[in-house]
Amino acid sequence: MKVRHFISLLDITGYEFRKLISRAIELKKHRDRNYYPFKGKVLAMIFEKSSTRTRVSFEAGMAQFGGSSMFLSPRDTQLGRGEPIEDSAKVISSMVDCVMLRTHSHEMVATFALNSRVPVINGLTDEQHPCQLLADMQTYFEKRGDIKGKTVAWIGDGNNMCHSYIHAAMLLDFHLHIACPDGYRPNQAIVEAAGDHVKFFAAPIEAARNADLLVTDVWASMGQEEEQKLRELAFKNYQITAEVMRAARPDALFMHCLPAHRGEEVAAEVIDGPQSVVFEEAENRLHAQKALLEFLIPGK
Structure with a gap:
């Protein structure tokens, strides 16, 4: 049987995406x-980037399913001493049933998968964050039903989360409005592949108008701390405020993958307000990833 990997949302179909959401809700x-x-x-969980939600959710999910997990970092393995990814993949995958990587390079995860005999999961790369989208979409479906035909506003950096939202729009057939500063737009090839699912707006309030869901992320992601001051200037007008939320539909939800910086990308009154579902969204990392592990690991 061919090994299935989850490197990108585009590794699954829209039908499979909805089945995973349904199963996650059932497991919850x-x-x-x-x-x-x-x-x-x-x-096996390989962390080049530190984590709270990714590590806890995968470890807890494996434990609840009767399995076990091991935490590996470059400091603990030969990966940190220059062993080729191909060699590490062949060795590690010969001893475990699944591998999750959270790292900088998307190419590293893709290369690992090509040389792995077991499923490989992208726990986050600088390019994509597909596991978070499973949880985000589960949360929306729980609260508002199917997202097909709805409008999502992404406000902020055109980063890995934005890329995965573009992929989700393609698979689940919703409209994605993006407002981000010049110089911080998402990857053009990813945008072009999405066709008319994606539309850009000059200002957050325009992107948010009549939206069903508003989403943002930190101005400076992990590894970009040295750009903090520059990014603060670039993104100062790209905050989700109460005024921006009022431009959306009255029942619109607010999501953020966390950790959040109140007073930067989102106002405290929004993230702590009644339309925010960020903590249910965070919990759903556990349930969505349990559904994903079931889907990928053979011999259940």
Whole structure:
């Protein structure tokens, strides 16, 4: 049987995306204490970038399914001493049942997958963050139903989260309005592939008009701290404020992958307000990834 990987949302179909959301909601509502499909199975987690939600959700998910997980960093392995990715992939995948990587280079994850005999999951790269979109879309479906035909406003950096929102718009058939400063737009090839699912706006309030969901991310992502001051100037007018939220539909939701910087990309009254679902969104990382692990790991 061909090994399935989850390097990008585009590794699954729209139908499979909706099935994963449905299964995640089911797992969240009905946790069977006698259901241990991964007894004896091991997930290797390679972290080049630090994490809270990614590590806790994958470890907890494997434990709840009766399996185990191991945390690996470049400091703990030969990856940190220059061993080729291809060699590490062949060795590690011969001993575990699945591998999750959270790292800078998207190419590193793709190369690892090409040389792995077991499923490989992209826990985050500088280019994409597909696991977060599983949780975000689960949260929307729980709160408002299917997102097909709806409008999502992305305000801020055209980063890995923005790229995965573009992919989600393609798969789930929603409209994505993007407002970001010049010089910080998403990858043009990714935008072009999405066709008319994506539209750009000059100002956040224009992108947010009649939107069903508003989303943002930090101005400076991990590894960009040296750009903080420059980015503060570039993004100062790209905050989701109460005024921006009022431009959206009255029942619009606010999401953020966290951690958030109140007073920068989002006003405290928004992220802590009644339209914010950021903590349910964060919890859903657990349920969505359990559904993903079920989907990918054979021999359940």
